[in-house]
Amino acid sequence: MPDVIDTLAGIAPGSPLDAVRAQRPQARLHAQASYDSLFTPRSEADASKLERFAIACFVAGLHGRPEMEAFYGSGLATAGAPAALQAAIGAAVTAARVEGPYGHYPKGPLSSEDKAGPVHRIAAPTRDALGAKLAAAFEHTHMLVFHPRDSAPTYLQALLDAGWSTTGIVVISQLVAFLSYQIRVVAGLRVLNARPA
Amino acid sequence: MTDKVLSPAAHVEPVVFTRDQLDWLPWLEPMAEQDLTARHMAGLVDAARAKSPYFRLLARDPEVLEARTRTDKDIFYNPEAGLPRAERELAAAATSRYNGCIYCASVHARFAATYSKRVEDVDHLLAKGVDVDLDARWNAIVAASVALTSTPIAFGPQHIDGLRKVGLDDASIVDVINAASFFNWANRLMLSLGEPAATAG
Numbered sequence: 001m002p003d004v005i006d007t008l009a010g011i012a013p014g015s016p017l018d019a020v021r022a023q024r025p026q027a028r029l030h031a032q033a034s035y036d037s038l039f040t041p042r043s044e045a046d047a048s049k050l051e052r053f054a055i056a057c058f059v060a061g062l063h064g065r066p067e068m069e070a071f072y073g074s075g076l077a078t079a080g081a082p083a084a085l086q087a088a089i090g091a092a093v094t095a096a097r098v099e100g101p102y103g104h105y106p107k108g109p110l111s112s113e114d115k116a117g118p119v120h121r122i123a124a125p126t127r128d129a130l131g132a133k134l135a136a137a138f139e140h141t142h143m144l145v146f147h148p149r150d151s152a153p154t155y156l157q158a159l160l161d162a163g164w165s166t167t168g169i170v171v172i173s174q175l176v177a178f179l180s181y182q183i184r185v186v187a188g189l190r191v192l193n194a195r196p197a
Numbered sequence: 198m199t200d201k202v203l204s205p206a207a208h209v210e211p212v213v214f215t216r217d218q219l220d221w222l223p224w225l226e227p228m229a230e231q232d233l234t235a236r237h238m239a240g241l242v243d244a245a246r247a248k249s250p251y252f253r254l255l256a257r258d259p260e261v262l263e264a265r266t267r268t269d270k271d272i273f274y275n276p277e278a279g280l281p282r283a284e285r286e287l288a289a290a291a292t293s294r295y296n297g298c299i300y301c302a303s304v305h306a307r308f309a310a311t312y313s314k315r316v317e318d319v320d321h322l323l324a325k326g327v328d329v330d331l332d333a334r335w336n337a338i339v340a341a342s343v344a345l346t347s348t349p350i351a352f353g354p355q356h357i358d359g360l361r362k363v364g365l366d367d368a369s370i371v372d373v374i375n376a377a378s379f380f381n382w383a384n385r386l387m388l389s390l391g392e393p394a395a396t397a398g
Contacts, residue, residue: 016367023368027275030263034264061351064349101347105297106212128213156390174261184345185375
């Protein structure tokens with residue numbers, strides 16, 4: 001399988017950046033292994049492939065990265081998403097985009113650095129189309145993407161209440177966190193690739 | 198299901214960025230040590246991590262944990278070419294400072310200070326934040342890390358030029374991209390699955 005980061009960053013075999021990436025062979029191999037294990041999981045018991053690709057499309061959309069939206073959108077379609085779900089994710093992205101990172105610190109000297117921003121709630125029609133479980137995952141995802149320092153046990157309770165297991169929460173947390181990495185590596189390498197020394 | 202959110206025992210919450218050693222208390226139940234199979238131990242990579250509640254929580258998905266850990270180690274520990282270890286750690290610390298992960302910042306500020314021996318500069322970054330003036334080279338690494346960490350991503354050709362101007366080659370620039378990007382992964386796990394605590398004594 002072609003390396004996802006190389007493909008999305010436009011790094012051709014034999015190119016200078018291919019050689020640079022080859023100097024971190026384990027990072028390259030295991031970034032791909034992370035992708036593979038998240039999107040071709042051994043078990044879908046705690047988070048289905050459809051749910052994983054839906055969350056990935058939402059994360060890609062929140063970052064406003066067309067190359068990532070196209071890639072995960074294709075994965076979502078392959079996972080069997082009905083058109084109504086694809087449309088709902090698009091609507092959810094449009095309603096949810098802000099700028100991060102923002103959020104609060106523990107009360108004290110850092111409070112002067114608190115930066116206000118929205119706690120996102122999925123609107124009713126979109127929530128109906130996503131279903132309560134995925135809508136809860138999207139609300140958590142919005143926090144992880146834009147204001148992770150606002151994390152609190154109440155966010156995890158909301159996921160449990162919506163039907164996610166503890167293991168499922170670990171999976172979707174890894175998913176959003178991994179995508180936060182992958183999207184940035186691709187973005188950074190694309191800029192570098194377009195600016196040869 | 199008995200899945201539930203945990204209430205950490207009474208502890209002192211750190212309220213500033215620090216190089217002090219901190220603990221981390223999970224908000225979800227880690228796997229019990231006696232339940233770790235060979236598959237989970239492979240996910241932990243280092244057997245000693247079976248003592249860590251953080252890694253035992255992530256061991257609920259051992260394949261992703263293993264891949265995450267091996268990615269992490271190569272980005273930061275591989276001595277071949279690229280950026281000196283101290284400056285990979287600087288990128289990690291700056292990213293953590295900007296996202297607001299007090300735990301991650303503590304670990305990687307310690308490493309940055311140890312490897313660079315620039316304790317005061319690292320402490321200024323922790324105290325004043327990512328707009329602090331360190332020196333031209335460190336400023337460029339911090340600025341690139343911050344631009345990559347912003348959402349939407351603000352990293353552009355001006356950051357590549359800025360890094361080249363202070364002497365970074367492409368391998369070193371890729372190390373900055375990898376290190377800052379990786380901490381956007383790590384910060385989100387550490388922040389959202391538990392909380393830091395001051396160590397006793």
